[in-house]
Amino acid sequence: MTALSNHVPDPRxxxxxxxxxxxxxxxxxxxxxxxxxxxxxxxxxxxxRLALLAALYGGVLVVYGVAGLPYRRLAGWYTLPLLFLVSVAVPLAFLEPGTPVGGALATPVGELSVTWAGLVLFLELSCRSLTVATFALTASMTTKYTHVAYMLGRLLPRPIDQIALLTYRFTFVMLETLEDLVKAALSRGANVSEFWSNKRLYARILGMTMLSAIEQSERLVKSMEARGYDGDITLYGAVSRPPAHELGIVAGSYVAVVGYAVVAGSGVGL
Amino acid sequence: MGTDPLDAGRCRTDQCRSLPRPERGVETNQIALAGIGAAASFAIFQLNIPVWGGIHMNLTGLVGILAGPLLGALIALVVNIFSAALGHGAVGLLGANTLVNASEAIVAYYAFKTLMGMDWDVFPAGASAATVGLSAGAFLMGAIIVISGVNGSALPRGDLTIAVAGLVGLNLGVAVIEGLLTGFIVQFLASVRPDLVGLTDRDAHEEPSEVTA
Known part of the structure; x- marks a missing residue:
């Protein structure tokens, strides 16, 4: 059955x-x-350096586990970042100049081989991509809804913060709408496991989702204006300042990264 | 176009008109439409479309056609912020991804407007506009990678272009599929709410009711 994907993190x-x-x-x-x-x-x-990037990725994976979050889910959620990564980094692994890993494959356009430099580049790009993706998920899965809403309101400029706050609120509503539409189609005997023969059904489901969004926005704007909306969606939560030891960790992280950049840039061997 | 879809939700009573307007430039109805439109686009991305083992679409072209260039670009930004927070967009590539998606929405909007102005039918206009918009985004993405280079790669620009060509080609394939799907969606929307695609005046349409499955 085709429904909402396991390869994309469900905001709920x-x-x-x-x-x-x-x-x-x-x-x-x-x-x-x-x-x-x-x-x-x-x-x-x-x-x-690959070793440094791998250590950073390993550290983030440990933090993810310490937070009590599920590794099996994470493996499924890696599909999309890895797909993008593979489509960029695999051709690079073949084209990167250097010593071939194993033998070369003869093709009509010349010899084809993965080089050591290409392999290292692929692994470096993987670590770079997955480190940030894993930490983003860790942060999202350990920060409460009200805190995320407060941070959106503080970090983004007007009116983007207002749009983001509405998006955050209505993402859950739209997911329910989409799921209901898929379930309704399935209960009427529809088959959504093949796209081309069901393209009009897909168009109907996705079109109804968009239509639902537009009509909800039409109702929402009336209620917003009736309540005297003046460009500010009131948030009732607040996030305090971080404690000193956490500030120290953040400052230490930046010092470490900037320090590495300065030392590496000055040509001192590490 | 007859009526801008963005005007569709604007409060029309005198009482509502007397209430304060929130922002210079972006009005309440635009904020509401962009917010919920981004939520819909983000939700649609969760759906697995069974082509080539499964693909995911934001329907950026459709968003551009329905919301217009300004809101389309804002929706692209917000969707990318949320995607980055959930790990399926990169935090460090937020600007590049937004630029690509916003260009898709903008190109799709103007292409659709142009084709409808040339009396094309809704399906071919929607499908072509979305395909052109998404293709423009695919080329822009390739250009950004080639111009900025890949961190850690020693490849010269020429070889990098060859490496990136595969990615662009893959995205062009998806653009055609997403374009066709967008065409069908626009055709469906035109049959139930023609005002959304500029075919009739919104005022002639009855009050919106709850959409049900």
């Missing part, structure tokens, strides 16, 4: 982990998580 499951579990990372301040995410993005951009 992500939110359930954030609301119902109580691991060590659930108690970490959301601002600290944002700070660490920034340091990680900087780190995977600056680090140019």
């Amino acid at each position: 499951l992500i939110t359930a982990f954030a609301e119902r579990r109580d691991g060590p990372l659930h108690r970490v301040n959301p601002w600290t998580k944002v700070g660490i995410a920034g340091a990680l993005v900087l780190g995977v951009t600056v680090f140019d």
